Amino acid sequence: MILMNLKSMKKNTKKIILIVGPTAIGKTELSIKLANALNTEIISCDSRQFYKELKIGSAPPSPKELAAAKHHFIQHLSVTEDYNAGEFEINAISKIKELHKTKDTIIVVGGSGLYVDSICKGFDKMPDIPDQIRIKLNSKLIEKGLTWLQKEVKETDPNFYATCDQKNPQRLLRALEVFIATGKPFSSYKSAKPKHRPFEIIKIGLTTEREILYKRINTRVDKMLENGLLEEVEALIPFQQKNALQTVGYKEIFAFYNNACTLEKAVENIKQNTRRFAKRQLTWFRKDKNTTWFEPNQISEIKTFIGL
DSSP, rough: HHHHHHTTOTTTTEEEEEEEEOTSSHHHHHHHHHHHHHHHOOEEOOOTTTBBOOTTTTTTOOOOHHHHHHHSSSSSSSSTTTOOOHHHHHHHHHHHHTTTTOOOOEEEEOHHHHHHHHHHHHBBOOOOHHHHHHHHHHHHHHHHHHHHHHHHHHOOOHHHHHHTTOHHHHHHHHHHHHHHSSSSSSGGBBBBBBOOOSEEEEEEEEEOOHHHHHHHHHHHHHHHHHHHHHHHHHHGEEEEEEGGGGSSSTTHHHHHHTTTTOOOHHHHHHHHHHHHHHEEEEEHTTOOOTTEOTTTOHHHHHHHTTTT
C-alpha cells in the first residue's frame, strides 16, 4: 500500500528522502547511492559531523564519499561555535528550498533524532544562551557527572526528561541551560503542532541484527584509533568543556588524558557507550510509524520502494 501511494504521487511534488538509523549501520553509503541515482544532493543532520575538528571521532563521510555526491552541513562549524537544533532547522529548511528549485528530490541523512525532528516537525525560536551559563554547566558536569545532570533536568523539565535520550549529556545540558537562561522548560519551545512543510517526506530506516551492528561498531572504533583518534582528542583538550565535545568517542578519551581511567578502559567505554547510543537511536526512530525499515543490503528493495 505504501509503495502504491508513493508511486501515485504527482510528478511535480517536491520530496525529501529521509534516511535514519543507528550509527555504523551504513546510512552514508546508501545516501550516496540514492543521490547518484536521483542526480541530487545530500543534507546531513548528524550533529557530530557538523564540526570540522572532529575528522575522525564523528565518522564523517570520507573525502572520496564527499566527492561522490554533494553534501551540505558537513564540517562547516568549529567546536568553539554554539549551535542547536533550532538554528539547524532554519539553515536546513532554507537549503532544502534552494535545492528544490532545481531538484525534485533531496536526500536527508543522519542519526541525530532531534535534528531530524527539526526538519520534519520544527521548533519554536530558541533562546540565546549566555556563555557564562554554558561554561558553568559544563564545569559542573565534569565535576559532578551525568547523574547530577539527569537529576537537574528531571526536576526542571520533567516532560522533556521523560521523552529524551537520558544518557546524552549534550541534549540534557541544552535543556538545563535553556531553563536557567529563560526560566522556561526546554519542552515549551517544541512546536505543539508540527509545522507545515512544502514537500513530501519519505522515511527510510536502516536496521540489522544486534550482533552484526555491534561488530560494525567495534570495528569502526578500532579503525578510528588506527587513524589517529587519540591525537585528535589530545589537540581538543583546551576545548573539552564545549557542548560539541560532550559526546561518545571524545569524553572517554578526555577521561584517559585527565588520568581518570586507563587507555584500555577508555576504549572499552567508547565501544560500550557507542553500542548503547545505537540502541537509543533505534528506540527514538522506531517511535515514528511512518518510517519503513530495511536491511542495509536491501538496495534494490529500497530503490523499488522510492520508485526508482
